[in-house]
Amino acid sequence: MKNLSSLTVFSLAAMFSGAVFAQGHFPLCQGSDMSQWHNCIGEDSVAGEHVYKGEFRQGKYHGQGTASYASGDKYLGEWKDGMFHGQGTYTFVTGEKYVGEFKDDNYNGRGTFTHKDGEKYVGEFKNGKYAGRGILTMADGKQQEGLFEDNKFVREEKAHSPD
Numbered sequence: 001m002k003n004l005s006s007l008t009v010f011s012l013a014a015m016f017s018g019a020v021f022a023q024g025h026f027p028l029c030q031g032s033d034m035s036q037w038h039n040c041i042g043e044d045s046v047a048g049e050h051v052y053k054g055e056f057r058q059g060k061y062h063g064q065g066t067a068s069y070a071s072g073d074k075y076l077g078e079w080k081d082g083m084f085h086g087q088g089t090y091t092f093v094t095g096e097k098y099v100g101e102f103k104d105d106n107y108n109g110r111g112t113f114t115h116k117d118g119e120k121y122v123g124e125f126k127n128g129k130y131a132g133r134g135i136l137t138m139a140d141g142k143q144q145e146g147l148f149e150d151n152k153f154v155r156e157e158k159a160h161s162p163d
Helices: 002-018
Strands: 040-046 050-055 061-067 074-080 082-091 096-105 106-114 120-124 129-137 142-147 151-157
Touching: 074 129
Parallel strands: none
Antiparallel strands: 040 050, 050 061, 061 074, 074 082, 082 096, 096 106, 106 120, 120 129, 129 142, 142 151
16 A cells, blocks of 8 residues: 555656646656757756756757756746747746747747836837837836837837727
């Protein structure tokens, strides 16, 4: 009976610790040569830099994964060829947060960036900057809605609602 209880506790712990990766149903990565890790779940730790836990493909972070950085920043989301790519959340130790689309390690596509002072931008990003349609809400509640380029408000343009 004791062996059954231990096995049950171990199984539950394994299920909950890997819950974020349940979608892929990949096996655990084998061996210490990360370049050989393909379609598996593993952990990579670079001393003084970061710890990554997630899916690997051809030795690179690829699929669902989390990274915790020495600075205190954290990323949870999709990876492609070792870079943030797809949907993800990057939380800064300073209290700032980005939730949205990434491409090649940059904010790219639709997303929300919340600054530590309460200012919030909801809209389009390109290469890590506000670019395209968006709404910037200042900490005092004032808003700028329209087109942005290179993190700057270019012109007002209200969203049109269908009749």
